[in-house]
Amino acid sequence: MTVDLDAVAENWRALARHAEGAVCAAVVKADAYGLGASEVGPALSRAGCRAFFVACPGEGIALRQALAEAPAEIFVLDGHVEGETERYDRHALTPVLGTLEGVSIWSRHARDRGGRRAALMLDTGMTRLGLGGGDAGLLAAEPRRLEGLELCCVMSHLACADTPDHPLNARQRTAFGDMRAGLPAAPASLANSAGIFLGPDFRYDLVRPGAALYGLSVVSGRPNGMKRAVRLRARILQTRFVDSETPVGYGADRLIAAGSTLATIAMGYADGLPRALGDRGSGRIAGRPVPLVGRVSMDLATIDVTGIAPDLVRPGRTVDLIDDRHDADALAAEAGTIGYEILARVGARVRRIYRGGMNGSSE
């Protein structure tokens, strides 16, 4: 997997310009959607990003270490603080509190320690994480519950931002306004990547792009304006000419015609190549599509390279699974999933190679 850190930084700058007037944060959960948070985080920090979102404290700790002394607020989205307050403190993490229990624990901790920063997550219609209307009303009626807390962000998350005409977008925006009205004034945040493109009304004080930073397409039916940041290649281990019809792979349910050339590649579902791509997906060699044939194994898959110049399919050569023309979204479409899942599942044993990231110069 080759990660273009300059492309990620450029995408961040483009989103920051687009959301002008709002702080542009970066969502780097799930190891920066599989790209590697310990490389992506510092690259974004050098580009000027000062606010990061991770999923859990463990990710926050790793990011804090990677960012070293760089100024950064690290928000932990799962907001679970019970039994974790010392870890939050030691690594200067800010919880995104989404339950009254969490608010109570963090507020008590904050009072003991002379104050702590916190973000609040409101549920405005996604029904996932966050304080519902009743809970938010209780906080509004009893502000003592927030004592000791410096509210640095009140946020919510859009369920349908990738579908601009979806009526839930406006409903969530209205609910967000209503719920915030009773709470102490604090910077507000509603937009993920797609939310940024719903218009200025959705941007508030801080935007939280993830997918768009990594070059994924975020608004359905609209061309992807982001720079592609990922290339995924697999090595060819073995090539064979099929001189009589033969099955290939587990289950032996795919027959290969005589006269075909097959190549076995060193990538399987343990590397994040979806098993659903068996007999459906494709790679590219020198820009030419090569179909995956037979089932995807744990460590291996097979491609039909009939008609490709022998020199390009020798063992040691590579096949592109993700490149600029056949990007993560295209591979995802073949597998019946979304680009987010393809990137986030690229396995730990896939070597990450980083390009750029040092103010434009190559590493």
Ligand SMILES: *Cc1c(COP(=O)(O)O)cnc(C)c1O
């Ligand atoms: C993952 C996530 C984001 C980023 O969403 P993208 O669609 O990748 O931009 C923003 N906010 C919250 C709360 C999230 O969980």
